[in-house]
């Protein structure tokens with residue numbers, strides 16, 4: 001399922017539609033509206049959350065995030081514009097139909113999640129299905145499965161007060177998962193948790209998302225959280241979305257001074273990933289590459305060997321300096337069949353901070369692989385130091 005937000009506005013106060021007209025024409029600013037007793041909470045929001053994507057809306061307090069998410073789940077009607085959930089325009093639907101879409105397609109996880117104190121963890125996790133009138137057997141089965149997914153198996157018969165804050169939030173997540181909806185709306189879902197637990201929850205969400213591929217709209221005021229979990233991030237300021245992009249897009253090409261200022265607080269070595277600093281082509285060979293050129297490249301980069309790829313960009317092996325010299329001495333025009341030496345590898349999304357140790361143990365660079373095990377590129381010690389040097393200078 002997907003969510004599409006199209007020219008969405010919400011103005012609070014008298015005569016909101018007329019205020020939207022003036023905003024559209026550029027005839028008034030949000031500040032001027034405020035003097036008239038009106039608040040432009042969301043101004044011309046446009047974005048598309050793709051199926052299976054984690055899309056984060058990030059902004060400071062008052063930037064309009066809650067208003068936006070409440071329009072997406074149909075609790076609040078827009079002043080203008082449209083919200084489509086899986087192609088259905090919920091902004092023009094009857095309240096009853098909106099409720100149906102919400103029940104069938106969307107689940108919510110909030111910051112202060114109201115668990116029912118006199119009900120067990122299992123019943124709490126099953127609650128979302130209960131309000132959807134599902135049969136008891138199905139409710140309990142799904143609730144058990146989703147509790148297991150969030151690591152709470154064995155806790156089914158406990159009561160909320162016996163759980164830590166992090167565990168309670170997991171029950172909230174389990175409740176949302178148990179409903180089986182494709183779309184999950186998460187409003188500051190981890191913001192009330194201690195930093196360590198919060199990180200654990202983020203990891204858990206990333207892990208779940210790798211197998212479940214829900215369509216997630218996640219609201220946060222924490223930039224590092226946005227950068228960690230968002231496939232893409234929308235930066236919001238004073239009701240407007242000022243930039244949409246991946247963490248790396250936004251970090252390396254902030255659209256406005258405001259965004260650039262924000263980026264100064266980002267823990268870059270944890271946010272920037274291996275794929276960003278991987279050298280994509282220069283350090284890569286094919287079996288028909290020229291051995292003399294291969295030797296020059298190795299020497300120029302201080303590498304003991306280069307990766308050889310097959311036609312699908314999968315790592316076929318490795319050519320060392322000695323291999324290339326032998327090929328050259330034998331007068332061969334191609335490096336030929338590589339040796340099957342195992343090369344250290346890293347996943348494309350490994351944070352830079354985690355590349356230092358494996359790189360210190362090799363003089364060949366790290367092969368960076370995408371989820372299909374295809375080579376993204378090679379990270380060398382020099383490239384990493386460069387990136388870290390730039391980031392610490394910028395930070």
Ligand SMILES: Nc1ncnc2c1ncn2[C@@H]1O[C@H](COP(=O)(O)OP(=O)(O)OP(=O)(O)O)[C@@H](O)[C@H]1O
Nearest residue numbers: 012039041059060061062063064065066067068221
């Ligand atoms: N029902 C309302 N009536 C009038 N103004 C409102 C209403 N709801 C929100 N606002 C105003 O709209 C603006 C955006 O608020 P919103 O709660 O959406 O921001 P937010 O980014 O979610 O902030 P926070 O993180 O503090 O919740 C604020 O100026 C707020 O005061």
